Amino acid sequence: MAKILIAGAGGAPSEGVIYSLLKNPNNEVIGMGSEPTDLILSLAKKKYFVPYANEPEYKDSLLKILNLEKPDLVHFQNDLEIYHASLIRDEIISTGAKVFMPEHSVIDTCVHKHKSYLAFLDAGVKVPRNIEINNVKDLRLAFKELADDNGKIWLRASSIGGGGKGALPTSDFSLAKAWIDHYAGWGDFVAAEMLTARTVTWLSIWNQGKLVVAQARARQGWTHGNRAISGVTGVTKVGATVSDEAVTEIAMNSVMAVSGKPHGIFGVDMAYDKNGVPNPTEINISRFFTTVRFFTEAGINFPEIFKSIALNQQYATPENLVNPLDTSLLWVRGMDVAPRLVTAETIRTEILFL
The missing domain is CATH 3.30.1490 (Dna Ligase; domain 1)
Structure with missing residues (x-):
């Protein structure tokens, strides 16, 4: 049995992780978050309220929960909390809980977009x-x-x-x-400089500089993108598995640009320029993207692999460490409806086009 504390419980980014971890009946998930109306929706067994991570009371609240629940692992799912929790990681670890994060300097570079831009530039990675x-x-x-x-x-x-x-x-x-x-x-x-609307994300887990698993996912639009002035909401409407050597190479180079020995989760967001070259725009560090359940339902449970590495448990990895999933898969999402794993053929078969 493993007990895992997941921050941001009830929110979509964390619930995909919780759902994935609960696929293993030997996992017990405790949730914490700063929005009671989000927490009430969580699949977590217990749900604790904590102040926002940049508030003075956050540290004491977090440590109180850790000392009370004694989880084996604690994981954070938004940049603000990752950054502030990283600053007190030694105190977190002193409670007996493990964290699976890169060093703080890497987190600092990645959560500040201009710092990561400069790192990409210095490494010779093409960026706008x-x-x-x-x-x-x-x-x-x-x-x-x-x-x-x-x-x-x-x-x-x-x-x-x-x-x-x-x-x-x-x-x-x-x-x-x-x-x-x-x-x-x-x-x-x-x-x-402007890039095109075509985007791709490369999600990866690393262990002490060694790549464990990675999968690319293209984005086919943003949910409610037409209601944002930028067209970007951060909420993927349709995700599609892809496999592209250029995407892999650029993503790997981007990761190495910010860390000489990657450790933990690195999610490289890229947008294509007018010449069709993916340019990294940011690295989502130490967290899974919102649609991580997509990969779980498709057959690769990233959160379970992550947990197993952190707790020194046995885990299975696919034969192909990079892009092991079939490239015909779509993850379709909407507001207040259950997501579905489908293929283009499913859409053609189930929907009547007159």
Whole structure:
């Protein structure tokens, strides 16, 4: 029996992990989170409320739960909590709980997008040019040097946060300035050359520098993307398994750019440029993406492998460590409906097209 404490319980990113872990009846999952109305929805056996990770009371609340429940492993599923928990990892480990994370410097690089951009650039990985926006002069420079044929640049916040935080594609200088003003984002925002809407993610688990398993997944649209000014919500509508040597090579190079000895979870998000080359936009560090249940249902249980490595348990890995899943699989999601694992043939068979 293994007892695992999962943070962010009730939220979609964590519930995919909890669902996957509960596929093994020998796992007991305890949940904690900062939103009671999320927690109440969790599959976790017990559910504890904790303050947000950047609040002063968070540390004492977390350690109290750890000392009370004595879990074998604790895992975090959002950048803010990963960052702050990493800072107190020695105190977490002192309670007897294990963590499976890279060193804090790697986490710091990955949760701050401009730092990871600089790491990619230094390693020779192809990335769209970025400019830090510290003042209006920088913003004017960005429009002058980064704009595409339509005059557009891509703005986003560099600080900790997912879901396309602060993202805005625009050709309007006044709108861009007002947008940064609204977010109080001077010194935090970066501007970048525009990439295409075509994206792919490469999820991987590493153990002391050795790749354990990796699988690529293309994204076919964002849920409610038409309701976000950027078109990006961070919530995949349809995921599709893919296998592409170029994606694998670029993802591997991106991981090595931020860590000489990768350890834990590295999820490389990439967007294709106009020449069809995947460019890394960020690495989701030490956490699984929201649709990790996709891979579990398809036959590769990443959270179970992760847990087994962390607790020195036996685990099975596929014969092919990279892209072991069939490339015909689709994971279809919607709001308040159960997701489905299907193929294009399933859609053609079940739906009537007149």
